[in-house]
Amino acid sequence: MYTDIDGVLFNKEKTKLLAYPSGIKGEYTVPESTLKIDDYVFNANSNITGIHFPKTLKVIGMSNFYGCNSLTTVRLPEQLDSLGATCFFFNRSVTSIIMPNNNVWIGNNALSATGITTMLFPESIKEIGVDNSKNEYYSVLGSCSALTSLSLPSTLEKLNPIASYCSAIEAIYCFAAVPPVLVGENAVDIAATVRVPKGTAEAYASAWSSLYPNLKYEDVLPGAATVTVNNNKATLNWESYSDNIYTGTPVRYTVALYEGENEDRTLISETRLDANGNAGGSAVKPENNVHNYEFTGISNKTYSYELKGYTALDELSMLHKGSFGMESSGIDNIEDNNAEIISQEYYDLSGRKIAKPENGLYVIRTIKADGTVSVSKQQF
Incomplete structure (x- = not known):
């Protein structure tokens, strides 16, 4: 029924980590075949100083790193689907949690009462603090006394208010063009400034005031990317954002061009760009953080694109999708x-x-x- 890998207990198929001896000191690398870490596996283990997850991992069970007071930085794996309830709860030693670039479900108080200073929820995440299977709403991140800023993605649709009792928080960045729907009953009394896309401050104030009564709103974040078409050339235009607090400014981009739209599309090219939006390593910086990229090899067809921006920690902090046609786009300069x-x-x-x-x-x-x-x- 079970198997032993270097003193660590797994199921026979080596897909589920079941128990980790608290006497093992130092860092631990979870084997590549692991799909799930069971509940409470690392709970209250003060000897583990670091953990490295495999690409295969899908589920981290509840309360796994509660009381692991020798952990400081944790990077969650890219393909993670589920982060269990109270996973890092009351772990003040953890100052940095790097989320996966995936639509991960985050359990009740999974990130609460930690020592994190900034928090970036990457693009792809659609809901925070929501369990649709049980029709429940709960806190995900609260009582983080060192937290100064957090970033919410453009893909976010539904949110149970976070950052309750985070008295040091100064700024919240929300890149969603339409204010995410706030759910739940408990108002959060923080007095931070929320920076939102241009032209949306009034919409956010109207949608969020009942559960966030003391926030201020500044509509300074970039809007959606655009494509201009001229003389059989198509140019992708976008704006990046930076200030003295925000940690999500991209240091590199990828631009993917597809022929067609939706599931029927075919990838034509994928290009990596530097922080300035250049493919050739040019040192030319964009004026006013406005970038542009010219698509090549296009004809009178319908195309779609994806623009992704990544931070120095490889967090997906920017995501733009769209389509255009050389004849039907209506953008002709x-x-x-x-x-x-x-x-x-x-x-x-x-x-x-x-x-x-x-x-x-x-x-x-x-x-x-x-x-x-x-x-x-x-x-x-």
């Missing part, structure tokens, strides 16, 4: 002419279509009688 204007459409800087612009900077898409289409930005 040709010179203006005297043809009659048939219609005009208005979009905010996050790419959302609006009926009528108010005060602020907007994108105008103009269609003329001769079939030409132009896109411009205008301040109203």
Whole structure:
């Protein structure tokens, strides 16, 4: 029924780690075949000083690193699907937890009462503090007295308010163009500044005020990436963000180009770019953090793309997806002419279509009688 690997107990198939002797001192590397670490395996083990997870690992059971007071930094594996309840609860020695670039489920108080100073939830995560199978809402990260900032991804859709009793927190960064839905009943009394995408501060204040009554909102984060098409060339444009607190500014990017959309698409190219958005290692820095990348080898077809930005710790902190067509994109920077204007459409800087612009900077898409289409930005 069981097997022994260097004194550590596994099931016979070597896919589940069942028990780890507390007398073993130093770092431990979990074998590559392991899919799951059972509940309480490392609980209260003060002798383990570091742990390295395999790429195969999918599940870390509950309360595994509670009381492991010799651990300081933990990097969770890329393919992890589930982080058990109270996994790092009350482990003040842990100052850095690096999450996987995956839509991982995080259990009740899994990150609470730790010593972390900054927390970045990578792109791909859709819900935090939600257990849909039980229709339950709970705290994930609270009572972290050293926490000064946290970052929430653009993919986030639902959130049970986090950072309760995190009195040192100064800034929350939320990159979701639409405010994630807040669920639960308990309001969180913190007075941080929330930085959100341009043009969304009022929407966030309206959606979050009941459960986050004392937050301030600044709409300074970049909106969605855009593609401009001109003379059979397509250029991807995006903006990065940095300040003296945020830890998620990308140091490298990847741009993937596909022919077609959705499941039927075919990968054409994938290019790695440096921190400046350049493929050739150029030292030229973008002006005002505005980057651009030109797609090559394209024709009159429909394309889709993915832009990913990674931090120095390989956290996926930026994710943009979109599609364009050389004939149907409607983004054609040709010179203006005297043809009659048939219609005009208005979009905010996050790419959302609006009926009528108010005060602020907007994108105008103009269609003329001769079939030409132009896109411009205008301040109203």
